[in-house]
Amino acid sequence: MTTILTSSADPTVSIRLSDEVRQHLMAHFDPALPGSKFLTPNPETLLQHLLDSHPETFRQAVADPDGRKRLSIALDGSIGTCNVVPLGELTAAERATLQRVQRGDKAVRVATSSRTFPTCECQLVLSATNDLITLYPGQAAPPLPPTPDTPDPYWDHHVFIAPDNPG
Numbered sequence: 001m002t003t004i005l006t007s008s009a010d011p012t013v014s015i016r017l018s019d020e021v022r023q024h025l026m027a028h029f030d031p032a033l034p035g036s037k038f039l040t041p042n043p044e045t046l047l048q049h050l051l052d053s054h055p056e057t058f059r060q061a062v063a064d065p066d067g068r069k070r071l072s073i074a075l076d077g078s079i080g081t082c083n084v085v086p087l088g089e090l091t092a093a094e095r096a097t098l099q100r101v102q103r104g105d106k107a108v109r110v111a112t113s114s115r116t117f118p119t120c121e122c123q124l125v126l127s128a129t130n131d132l133i134t135l136y137p138g139q140a141a142p143p144l145p146p147t148p149d150t151p152d153p154y155w156d157h158h159v160f161i162a163p164d165n166p167g
Helices: 019-028 043-053 055-060
Strands: 002-006 014-018 068-074 084-086 099-103 106-113 121-127 132-137 158-163
Touching: 002 043, 014 019, 014 043, 014 132, 019 043, 019 132, 043 055, 043 121, 043 132, 055 068, 099 158
Parallel strands: 106 158
Antiparallel strands: 002 014, 068 121, 084 158, 099 106, 121 132
16 A cells, blocks of 8 residues: 655645555664664654655655655754764774674664764655655665675764664
8 A cells, every 4th residue: 555645835745655665664663673763653754744844855856867866854853863873983882882783684783872863864765756765864875785794885884873771
């Protein structure tokens, strides 16, 4: 099933959210999984807020040569935590906790920390016809490599943060 969300500020702006994509997005709403998290309870609530508060961003988005629209939206206040951080920002104690953890179908590097990394920014990727492909809090990041051992200019220097008291 596909849900259509329409901006209340501009009824000409809408996006489609499939059940498959919704399930994928839930990793950013589930505190039990490592990675960045949204503060809202579900993708629909967040997407509706983004559509209502930034309809022009959606309306003016142009597809890249690969047929995808990439949007970066910054809000006035924190919308979640960005739990992907540069290795250089970890303390020695946090570096000592580095391990590999399964995140969906990928193994990723994760460090444990009691610190939080709030963000007011989120990234959306849409098809040329405004089907949502993905959505996540924080700065733009490339897709995960097949394994943590696969060389990657971004992921070689960034890790996921898992809270040391999740919950």
